[in-house]
Amino acid sequence: MTAPEKSATRIETQDLSVHFEDRSALNAIDLSLSPGEIVALVGPNGAGKSTLMRVLAGMLPPSHGRVLVDGQASHGPNACIIYVPQRSAVDWTFPIDVTEVVLLARRKARSRLLPYGGADREAALRVLTSVGMEPFAHVQISRLSGGQQQRVFLARALLQNGDVYLLDEPFTGVDVPTQDVVVEVLRELASRGKTIVFATHDLHQAFTSSNRVILLNRTIIADGPTSEVATDANLRATFGGTSSMFDLVDLMNGTAQR
Ligand SMILES: Nc1ncnc2c1ncn2[C@@H]1O[C@H](COP(=O)(O)OP(=O)(O)OP(=O)(O)O)[C@@H](O)[C@H]1O
Numbered sequence: 451m452t453a454p455e456k457s458a459t460r461i462e463t464q465d466l467s468v469h470f471e472d473r474s475a476l477n478a479i480d481l482s483l484s485p486g487e488i489v490a491l492v493g494p495n496g497a498g499k500s501t502l503m504r505v506l507a508g509m510l511p512p513s514h515g516r517v518l519v520d521g522q523a524s525h526g527p528n529a530c531i532i533y534v535p536q537r538s539a540v541d542w543t544f545p546i547d548v549t550e551v552v553l554l555a556r557r558k559a560r561s562r563l564l565p566y567g568g569a570d571r572e573a574a575l576r577v578l579t580s581v582g583m584e585p586f587a588h589v590q591i592s593r594l595s596g597g598q599q600q601r602v603f604l605a606r607a608l609l610q611n612g613d614v615y616l617l618d619e620p621f622t623g624v625d626v627p628t629q630d631v632v633v634e635v636l637r638e639l640a641s642r643g644k645t646i647v648f649a650t651h652d653l654h655q656a657f658t659s660s661n662r663v664i665l666l667n668r669t670i671i672a673d674g675p676t677s678e679v680a681t682d683a684n685l686r687a688t689f690g691g692t693s694s695m696f697d698l699v700d701l702m703n704g705t706a707q708r
């Protein structure tokens with residue numbers, strides 16, 4: 451019998467709210483995330499998806515309520531919780547190459563003055579290979595396309611070796627092969643007992659790549675197994691409603707008009 455890699459991390463929120471000066475971004479959020487889940491966090495622009503992820507990652511304090519990590523109140527970043535930001539939130543003009551971006555994952559574990567060792571570089575190359583980016587190892591990050599940058603970010607997260615991965619819009623603006631790479635990596639992580647949460651407003655990706663969906667629009671509209679959450683009423687309550695969404699629900703229910 452093989453021993454589990456490491457005890458998995460469980461995250462909960464209790465009556466969590468976030469208010470910015472002039473607006474409420476999240477209200478009364480209660481959720482619990484378990485090891486091995488792939489959770490799609492779905493909602494329109496401004497729904498609070500990034501805010502929720504940043505609070506879960508300990509980067510932003512809640513205005514009310516709390517985050518529990520393995521039953522203990524959390525008051526800041528936790529090394530086992532990895533947040534991969536929205537691509538638009540990153541300064542891509544930073545003059546470093548792909549390998550160095552990935553190696554930043556190891557930065558905290560070592561002195562700033564020491565050069566990276568051979569083992570670190572080998573590990574970086576291994577994760578770059580797993581996302582199909584090893585031919586770009588020495589290319590400046592600013593010279594990559596958006597989808598290639600997304601793959602590099604995923605590689606960096608893999609090298610961080612967390613228990614919980616919070617990915618903010620990993621599918622936005624990337625082509626189908628890159629989406630497939632991302633899904634493959636997420637499934638592999640989940641199969642090793644990691645918890646995965648990804649934010650998206652792409653319903654197709656949400657419903658095909660997750661086993662649980664949380665519909666968010668400042669509050670949780672619905673939360674459950676993917677097949678149960680995809681109802682017309684839930685989507686209308688979350689997004690307000692456009693025909694394409696309901697076509698998608700029809701498609702998933704096998705009732706689409708062709
Ligand atoms: N630092 C901040 N200061 C003030 N308001 C903020 C801040 N960050 C987010 N907000 C507000 O909180 C709300 C939720 O924003 P958030 O970025 O979490 O939404 P989102 O669901 O991630 O949207 P998107 O799909 O556009 O990424 C928005 O109304 C936004 O304007």
Ligand SMILES: [Mg+2]
Binds near residue numbers: 500
């Ligand atoms: Mg966002």
